Amino acid sequence: MSDPIQMYLDLMKKTLTFYLWPEPPHPLESTFYRRPQISRVILTSIAKVLKKFRLRLMLDRPFTQEQRENGLVWPGYADTMIGLKRLDNLQYCAETAIREGVPGDFIETGVWRGGACIFMRAILKAHGVTNRKVFVADSFEGLPKPDEEKYPADKGDRHHTHTVLAISQKEVETNFSKYDLLDHQVVFLKGWFKDTLPSAPIEKLAVLRLDGDMYGSTIEVLDNLYPKLSKGGFCIIDDYALKGCRQAVDDYRKNHGIDSPLNEVDWSGRWWRKG
Numbered sequence: 001m002s003d004p005i006q007m008y009l010d011l012m013k014k015t016l017t018f019y020l021w022p023e024p025p026h027p028l029e030s031t032f033y034r035r036p037q038i039s040r041v042i043l044t045s046i047a048k049v050l051k052k053f054r055l056r057l058m059l060d061r062p063f064t065q066e067q068r069e070n071g072l073v074w075p076g077y078a079d080t081m082i083g084l085k086r087l088d089n090l091q092y093c094a095e096t097a098i099r100e101g102v103p104g105d106f107i108e109t110g111v112w113r114g115g116a117c118i119f120m121r122a123i124l125k126a127h128g129v130t131n132r133k134v135f136v137a138d139s140f141e142g143l144p145k146p147d148e149e150k151y152p153a154d155k156g157d158r159h160h161t162h163t164v165l166a167i168s169q170k171e172v173e174t175n176f177s178k179y180d181l182l183d184h185q186v187v188f189l190k191g192w193f194k195d196t197l198p199s200a201p202i203e204k205l206a207v208l209r210l211d212g213d214m215y216g217s218t219i220e221v222l223d224n225l226y227p228k229l230s231k232g233g234f235c236i237i238d239d240y241a242l243k244g245c246r247q248a249v250d251d252y253r254k255n256h257g258i259d260s261p262l263n264e265v266d267w268s269g270r271w272w273r274k275g
């Protein structure tokens, strides 16, 4: 590979996924969400005492390259959790849209630390595209409590308890800045999808990437944004492996007569092109 554009984008993918470095140990408190209440209380007290001596409890969590390639872990330091294969797919969709002149902007709904959106902005920059925006849609507070009456498929969903998924807008902006990619072509849509998407200042989309994990967080995006996806545009689903998301995608495609093939990226990623 000697094309500087492809070399830059390749390095971006490896950096955004932390693929270049071994995973350093994680601060223990960042793993509290996986522990029972009692051990959280004890560990929080110990952590407080240690902090006075500028000490911290760390947990060793070595990841394999295979886990990083396939987005199989919630990383401690990477700017995205979607893994290299899904970033390759995002690059394919975005570059095809640019090359073929599919009209519209790019969006990800559910951005966490922002890595996939940062990568979309990098693709526009690398190809000298100045007339498309990257929309960055998130609550920046984690996932909502399930609305079990409206979306029975989300019954018992626990994603909202994972504080590790709540990343502030400020932090995501800082992440864009680290790569010199925060500018007027990046537009933040802060709030719950059901509130922000119906009135979002979006005319047309060429790439619609969904990563909201739940039934509600998937169907609300499809209902509000799929009609804005241009013919030939790309709809990318990150969470087809999750029951709620899968059902929302299957319901939407069935109810709207979408028969474009649902292509596989990896164990969880899927995509199709709007016919």
Ligand SMILES: C[S@@+](CC[C@H](N)C(=O)[O-])C[C@H]1O[C@@H](n2cnc3c(N)ncnc32)[C@H](O)[C@@H]1O
Pocket: 079, 080, 081, 082, 108, 109, 110, 111, 112, 113, 114, 115, 116, 117, 137, 138, 139, 140, 141, 142, 143, 144, 165, 166, 167, 191, 192, 193, 194, 211, 212, 213, 214, 216, 217
């Ligand atoms: C799994 S993370 C996204 C990972 C990210 N795409 C990446 O590249 O690593 C899910 C994100 O979706 C957001 N989210 C889920 N449901 C939402 C909703 N209904 N409204 C707003 N944000 C939501 C959460 O705040 C969280 O940041």
